[in-house]
Amino acid sequence: MNEQMKSTPEGFTDIPFIYVFDGRSLTPGADVNNLIVSIQEDDFVLRSIAGMSTIADKWKYYDQAQMRVISEFFATSNRWTVVPERMYQGNSQIKFDLQTVNLAANADGNDIAFAGFVGAKRVPNGKYAWVGYESDYPHWERQFTYRIPITLDFFVGDASRQFSMEITDGDFELQTISIVRSDTPGDLIADPFRITMFDPSGYNALSDKPCSPRWLNWIQGNNWSSAFPAPTLVYPINSLIKFEIDSLLNAGTQTFDITVTGVERMPC
Secondary structure: OOOOOOOOOOOEEEEEEEEEEEOOOOOOOOOEEEEEEEOOOOEEEEEEEEOHHHOEEEEEEEOOOOOEOOOOOEEOOOEEEEEEEEEEOOOOEEEEEEEEEOOOEOOOOOEOOEEEEEEEEEEEOOOOOOOOOOOOOOEEEEEEEEEEEEEEOOOOOOOOEEEEEEOOOOEEEEEEEEEEEOOOOOOOOOOOEEEEEEOOOOOOEOEOOOEOHHHOOOOOOOOOOOOOOOOOEEEOOOOEEEEEEEEOOOOOOEEEEEEEEEEEEEEO
């Protein structure tokens, strides 16, 4: 199997996607082997692994053939870049081991023990109507930013809530996402919520479970900088950039801004 592909094969399109491992049920202090993340029907290109530091002290993972990729445990970091990228076929598994489970919690004492396998689904052209979309009108391009305000006044166990912004002036190519707390300036130190992002159709999630907002947040320091979405996404005019939020707060209210920046294709 060629695991060093540098371009998407003809007839396919790569779309950004995150597979999430929920480690909250693991036993602190234990060593756990043969954990898996199940890949859905489309092939998956793994490009980075985020959040292992919230689950265990050390870890290693395997390629699709179940051969060891990392020959010994490494101290965890916020993000591990997979070079070269690794291909996992549809309906296969990502297998990994953990040494010394050490579950993290946020300021409210709620577990935030999640790992993200970040990369791209390789889908056949035509599977989704928006894949390969091209603006069908004469246009010029300008840099543009949409801001989506989030009020987190609901709590652990409450139903998730959706937030969105309509694309109004022209097709929009989303290139970067930043998430900052607006009521108290500062970085996202420990996750106050989990987040699900949706593709331009508004129906298909770009992760298999809600994920850490830090995995989307390109401006975050301390090695939390993200390359999501990669490749970029084009949202047609009148479509919605949509997120779903699951709270990890016990009480109180916090506010955030989700800022999406990219290129707006203005009619001319």
